[in-house]
Amino acid sequence: MQAFSALHRLVSAVCSRPALPRCGICGTASDTLQPGFGLLFDIDGVLVRGRTPIPAARKAFQKLFNPQGHFVVPVVFVTNAGNCLRQTKADQLSHILGVPISQDQVMMSHSPLRMFRKYHDKCVLVSGQGPVLDIAKNLGFEKVLSIGMLRESFPLLDVVDHNRRPKLPSSSIANIPQIEAVILFGEPIRWETNLQLIIDILLTNGNLGHAHQNLKVPHLPLLACNMDLMWMAEAHSPRFGHGAFLVCLENIYKKITGKELKYEALVGKPSELTYQYAEYLIREQASERNWSRPIRSLYAIGDNLMTDIYGANLYNRYLEERLARKKRKAVAKMATVTGSSGMLSQEDDLDGPWERELAAPSATSCKSMLVCTGVYNPHAELLSDGGRKSQQAAFHGHRDFQFDPVLVEPGYIVRDVDEAVELIFEQEKFVAQ
Numbered sequence: 001m002q003a004f005s006a007l008h009r010l011v012s013a014v015c016s017r018p019a020l021p022r023c024g025i026c027g028t029a030s031d032t033l034q035p036g037f038g039l040l041f042d043i044d045g046v047l048v049r050g051r052t053p054i055p056a057a058r059k060a061f062q063k064l065f066n067p068q069g070h071f072v073v074p075v076v077f078v079t080n081a082g083n084c085l086r087q088t089k090a091d092q093l094s095h096i097l098g099v100p101i102s103q104d105q106v107m108m109s110h111s112p113l114r115m116f117r118k119y120h121d122k123c124v125l126v127s128g129q130g131p132v133l134d135i136a137k138n139l140g141f142e143k144v145l146s147i148g149m150l151r152e153s154f155p156l157l158d159v160v161d162h163n164r165r166p167k168l169p170s171s172s173i174a175n176i177p178q179i180e181a182v183i184l185f186g187e188p189i190r191w192e193t194n195l196q197l198i199i200d201i202l203l204t205n206g207n208l209g210h211a212h213q214n215l216k217v218p219h220l221p222l223l224a225c226n227m228d229l230m231w232m233a234e235a236h237s238p239r240f241g242h243g244a245f246l247v248c249l250e251n252i253y254k255k256i257t258g259k260e261l262k263y264e265a266l267v268g269k270p271s272e273l274t275y276q277y278a279e280y281l282i283r284e285q286a287s288e289r290n291w292s293r294p295i296r297s298l299y300a301i302g303d304n305l306m307t308d309i310y311g312a313n314l315y316n317r318y319l320e321e322r323l324a325r326k327k328r329k330a331v332a333k334m335a336t337v338t339g340s341s342g343m344l345s346q347e348d349d350l351d352g353p354w355e356r357e358l359a360a361p362s363a364t365s366c367k368s369m370l371v372c373t374g375v376y377n378p379h380a381e382l383l384s385d386g387g388r389k390s391q392q393a394a395f396h397g398h399r400d401f402q403f404d405p406v407l408v409e410p411g412y413i414v415r416d417v418d419e420a421v422e423l424i425f426e427q428e429k430f431v432a433q
């Protein structure tokens with residue numbers, strides 16, 4: 001028996017090495033049977049429309065699970081929604097898809113704010129709807145105020161809706177600490193109230209007890225999540241998203257001050273940081289499953305050209321440039337060893353602060369896949385010039401992102417998410433185990 005145990009240990013050790021086939025004794029999967037890719041799924045317009053599941057979603061997810069009830073590839077849900085906690089979204093997805101989803105697989109637009117630690121001990125004002133105070137605290141922010149709390153303390157400031165004006169003479173209750181930063185989680189319910197009070201906070205440098213002042217430059221730090229101008233719910237046509245709210249805020253600020261509103265951070269798709277964070281979650285999943293094969297390819301499946309496709313292509317560009325810098329660095333290192341000339345420029349420095357925080361990406365490509373079950377309307381886009389001229393004329397991306405026709409060109413266009421998964425398995429020559 002001891003001899004058999006020793007033999008089993010030996011066989012297990014040998015089979016844990018990469019590039020060996022599956023071992024019949026210990027059952028360890030070889031590298032060739034492990035996934036070398038990860039999937040990033042958008043939610044609205046890909047898996048659901050509002051609260052209604054898209055039929056292809058369940059079908060697609062049956063392919064992603066093995067008989068033991070485990071995912072066969074690493075999967076992250078990257079949504080620009082931001083009005084609930086990750087656990088709530090994971091529960092919704094489990095119900096819709098009929099498979100267990102963990103909160104560690106869910107990335108909301110605000111998730112990268114977890115890394116902005118320098119603001120975690122500052123007094124921050126949060127704007128949005130849903131449990132915004134809980135969301136902020138969950139991300140690590142310790143001193144959080146809502147727009148509602150400001151309104152209660154300064155009842156004279158919110159007067160657009162005549163019915164909400166104080167009925168009796170009232171004065172401010174100055175028990176609100178000075179605000180040091182503003183976080184915009186998502187579109188609020190009462191736009192006029194939030195627009196008014198956020199502008200007030202910026203023009204009083206965080207102290208609503210004061211009148212508007214001559215501006216400090218720069219204004220208080222502003223961190224915004226989710227730049228989607230529009231999104232697709234159950235209605236026939238797209239609905240206003242948080243990006244529409246940001247357009248209002250930016251324009252009011254500029255009209256009043258003559259200056260541009262500046263963001264300390266813009267997170268959520270299509271920002272690069274969001275994809276870096278998503279890739280980090282993919283790597284974490286692979287490591288938890290003891291998949292030793294590096295994740296080289298990412299596939300991002302979405303319905304919005306300006307968000308999902310632009311973001312995936314932007315991240316792909318970042319990965320390609322990083323790879324080129326890595327090669328230049330290797331050549332320069334070799335040149336130093338051999339004594340020939342080879343200089344590294346500062347640009348060749350591989351890692352910025354987020355790479356150091358999240359560890360370097362293992363992926364070398366991020367492929368964009370566009371589905372036709374959401375915002376994207378294939379008939380409208382193909383009217384002229386592949387839709388490029390109309391896209392440029394009506395660029396739906398955020399003010400701080402430039403229109404680039406290459407970035408809104410999807411790697412693949414598929415009917416729905418099920419077709420996307422089938423195509424990816426084919427491309428990767430992957431057979432689920």
Ligand SMILES: [Mg+2]
Nearest residue numbers: 042044045303
């Ligand atoms: Mg979408």
